Amino acid sequence: MLLQFLPLVALVVLFYFLMIRPQQRRMKQHQAMLSALxxxxxxxxxxxxxxxxxxxxxxxxxxxxxxxxxxxxxxxxxxxxxxxxxxxxxxxxxx
The missing domain is CATH 2.30.30 (SH3 type barrels.)
Structure with a gap:
């Protein structure tokens, strides 16, 4: 049963590192830029x-x-x- 969920877990981890994490980093940089105006x-x-x-x-x-x-x-x-x-x-x- 664990082998059936392993690909799904791998996709979620991959999605996090390729999509969510870079977007959060860009948002933090944008907020820092706005606060330094x-x-x-x-x-x-x-x-x-x-x-x-x-x-x-x-x-x-x-x-x-x-x-x-x-x-x-x-x-x-x-x-x-x-x-x-x-x-x-x-x-x-x-x-």
Whole structure:
């Protein structure tokens, strides 16, 4: 009887290590990133918009998406924080 359940147990363990554990790790990294947000961080929203943080609150942040245009965004909708000093790609094809 134990031999019949062994493949099922192996599938559950495999599913845990391939699906659940990496997702939990990504969630922890995302939460740590959100808790470290500060003014003047350049962020990428889940919609693809890029802006600069001008105000940080508990669950929301104020993001300046253009000069003089500030929108309130829920913190969980921030997908990435760009590092300061990140080199911008060149627009010309000079070698």
């Amino acid at each position: 500060k003014r003047n961080d350049v962020v990428v929203l889940s919609s693809g918009m890029i802006g600069k943080i001008v105000r940080v609150e508990d669950k929301e942040v104020g993001v300046e998406i253009a000069t003089g245009v500030t929108v309130k965004v829920v913190k969980t909708m921030i997908s990435d924080v760009r590092a300061r000093g990140e080199p911008a790609p060149a627009n010309d094809s000079k070698a």
